[in-house]
Amino acid sequence: MVAKKKAANRYYSGPHSDHFDGTLFFNPRGKPPGRFTDLLKWQLSGGRSKWPAANPSPFPQAKPAERMEGSELRVTMVGHSTLLIQTAGLNILTDPVWSPRASPFSFAGPKRVNPPGIAFADLPPIDLVLVSHNHYDHLDLATLKQLKAGHDPLVVAPLGNDAIIKAGVPGIRLSPQDWGGKVDIGKGAVIHVEPVHHWSARGAGDRRMALWAGFVVETPGGNVYFAGDTGFHEGINYRLMAEKHGGFRFAILPIGAYEPRWFMAPQHQNPDEAVQGMRLCNAAHAAGCHWGTFQLTDEPMDEPALKLGEALDHRNIPRDRFRALRPGEVWDVPVT
Template sequence: MSRGRNPLEHTLAARKKAANRYYSGPPSDHFDGTLFFNPGGQMPGRFTDLLKWQFNGQRAKWPATSPSPFPQARPAAKVEGTDLTVTMVGHSTLLIQTAGLNILTDPVWSQRTSPFSFAGPKRVNAPGIVFDDLPPIDLVLVSHNHYDHLDLATLKRLKEKHDPLVVTPLGNDVLIGEAVAGMRLSAHDWGDRIDIADRAAIHIEPAHHWSARGARDRRMALWAGFVIETPGGKLYFAGDTGFHDGINYRLMADKHGGFRFAILPIGAYEPRWFMAPQHQNPREAVQGMKLCKAAFAAGCHWGTFHLTDEPMDEPVRKLAEALDAEGLPRERFRALQPGEVWDVPEIERG
């Protein structure tokens, strides 16, 4: 049964009284009545682990700027029918165009992914689409509330210019709704399905991750991936996720039967002792592509914001090595760069 909801049903006063400021509901296999968790998985690291990582002295140096080799794209107003065009904006922000719909994943146009405008990870390359060159945006998918995925400044701009529907996991609607007046929000639990204008359906699916905007709201809002069901085939945006022994990838294959296209994170994975539960590496991403039975995949979550220890270009090299080791053509899984446009081939249907 769907547990989607309208955030207006939950008053600010009631939330302040609750232990969880973003969500209240019955316990489930991933919600203990107060906080969300990964079933059979791992909790995020402790504060002492964070300090140990931050002071390990192993952080690779990134360039202050690293312009994309691709010019900023100027997308078509629409892509109709079963055609599928995907344009990389940067990090986990991609524009998906198919069936007359324009969909953004985790949109971030801000210069920093931080609660502060003057500090925190800063873009090393410009967005692959100038904001004013976006086509009319119908739908936004927000996977969770970390600053490099939920950017309130960008959502405000999208509301003002496009008024899209934002689909997000439970609890994130409250955070967004309080900051962006009048934003159309649809918040859902894992396993829910939302029909979009008789042209697509969105499935909210598990990811192995966590959530927080500060020190006192850890795991109060849910995290998720999304499956987009379209006339041209199923698309999978895994959100931000650890590999978790491939459990969720196998679940996606069992439930959905495979995918025409997947968007999978390949960066922000070092050091493994700290990052493995929440960020998969390129080798794991290739395994995930195989396990979920994706014909094609785009690598995201790399090369725009310096978040972790690995060198900026390492995810691309490691992805190529992993594909070669599996005997997979490199053109099936591309590490997209800002401005890069991919007209994804159709696949034969059995």
């Protein structure tokens, strides 16, 4: 019997590494995503909670200042994993998604239950965009097209994602990076591209052909960590961040899309693990993201915020140090 030939990587070609086998990316010492049969088992299990069709944020849409200078650090929640970071005179967006669905289709797929916390027209000038990986709730080509047309930001993304973005948004400024890469963006700020435990796919035939990553934003006012999307992975990457960067003034950590645990645990951490991660990476303050906007998994809509509070209480951490941000919520992060 002839062995089936592995499909070529359509996004990236490069040397082998500790997380790239020449064709596919992988998590060192980690676990791959579940098989299709596991996905079917989950989808047919009937454990999905009912979300409301609309759940407006208690906060009005924010109207950000044009810039925050020096050591000031202001973070505004847009929704899901999209946040505006303002510090050192720079405006940075994480995983920007303004589309009504996190999907390749306009008529199907996870739909927003609350509008973006900043109207697109009210965005300040955007200098930099951080794209953590290519899942549709993180890499939204329609939003990137709008950003290129109105702001022309530099987009920093892990290897392979640049091919997807370039094809969908011709002419956009891109800096593709491997884990361990760094980009000097001026004004004393440097972006470090760091490992997280996740996976990637835009469809059925491109699993793990593009890399996934988190980011450290090194600024004169302190380090900011955006973990993108990640499983806890025994805290390995959080410990690495503390060892490499010394600690963080602020961390943006996912707290949602974690049920059922038998299927989601390797790729999506739960609120208790996020609190452990905050401690392990030595973050003074943290914001919970990846919850309450798009229903991706089984847990009730408000459960991540409730369980985050319980986890903080259990570890005697003040709740104002780690907040589950809602769209439109603005946080002026204290200097540490």
